[in-house]
Amino acid sequence: MNLIVAITKNYAIGKNNQLLFHLPTDLAYFKMQTTDKIVVMGERTYLSLPKKPLPKRINIVISDKLDFKAEGAIVVHSLEELLKKIKKYKSKDVFVCGGASIYNLLMDYCDTAYVTYIDKIVPADTFINNLEEHGFKLTEETPAQTENNITFTFRTYKNPHHKKI
Numbered sequence: 159m160n161l162i163v164a165i166t167k168n169y170a171i172g173k174n175n176q177l178l179f180h181l182p183t184d185l186a187y188f189k190m191q192t193t194d195k196i197v198v199m200g201e202r203t204y205l206s207l208p209k210k211p212l213p214k215r216i217n218i219v220i221s222d223k224l225d226f227k228a229e230g231a232i233v234v235h236s237l238e239e240l241l242k243k244i245k246k247y248k249s250k251d252v253f254v255c256g257g258a259s260i261y262n263l264l265m266d267y268c269d270t271a272y273v274t275y276i277d278k279i280v281p282a283d284t285f286i287n288n289l290e291e292h293g294f295k296l297t298e299e300t301p302a303q304t305e306n307n308i309t310f311t312f313r314t315y316k317n318p319h320h321k322k323i
């Protein structure tokens with residue numbers, strides 16, 4: 159299973175249920191990585207999407223509300239139900255897409271993390287756990303690029319000791 163996230167240096171990912179930055183290159187990267195794959199997200203992230211479900215992807219939404227409906231998406235209500243559902247797909251085709259509660263819930267099951275890394279601190283209200291403290295090692299990083307005055311790199315982390323489903 160993979161994780162894909164845009165983070166700042168202090169692991170911030172969101173504010174007011176929105177992303178912290180508008181980076182078209184990052185959105186294109188997200189689309190390239192996840193198209194034709196399975197995307198797993200929390201209810202709040204699903205509701206924040208401008209276009210739902212994410213097109214050309216199997217969308218799986220985790221919600222604690224038994225009556226939560228997400229048109230065009232599969233809804234699950236627990237970690238156990240989710241793991242059962244994704245077991246039938248190839249692990250490399252499953253992408254955990256947020257938000258914080260879902261990254262933290264599934265981080266230890268991911269072998270690869272695709273991280274858009276923004277080397278600064280900005281006001282935020284949503285943070286994820288430190289990937290390195292969960293066993294991830296940085297294996298690749300692109301040269302820095304700047305868009306909308308934000309400098310970022312694309313990083314790949316691997317977690318050789320991830321939990322098997």
Ligand SMILES: NC(=O)c1ccc[n+]([C@@H]2O[C@H](COP(=O)([O-])OP(=O)(O)OC[C@H]3O[C@@H](n4cnc5c(N)ncnc54)[C@H](OP(=O)(O)O)[C@@H]3O)[C@@H](O)[C@H]2O)c1
Pocket residue numbers: 162163164165170171172173174175176177178199200201202203204206220221222223234235236237255256257258259260261263284
């Ligand atoms: N930077 C990025 O790459 C990125 C990507 C995606 C999202 N985000 C940002 O992340 C923020 C949203 O994150 P969030 O943590 O607030 O929300 P979230 O993870 O998107 O969704 C939380 C929902 O999932 C449910 N849930 C979590 N674990 C569950 C479990 N084990 N069983 C059943 N339901 C479960 C929660 O239920 P409870 O109410 O019971 O907790 C809640 O309804 C937004 O700001 C968004 O823009 C950033």
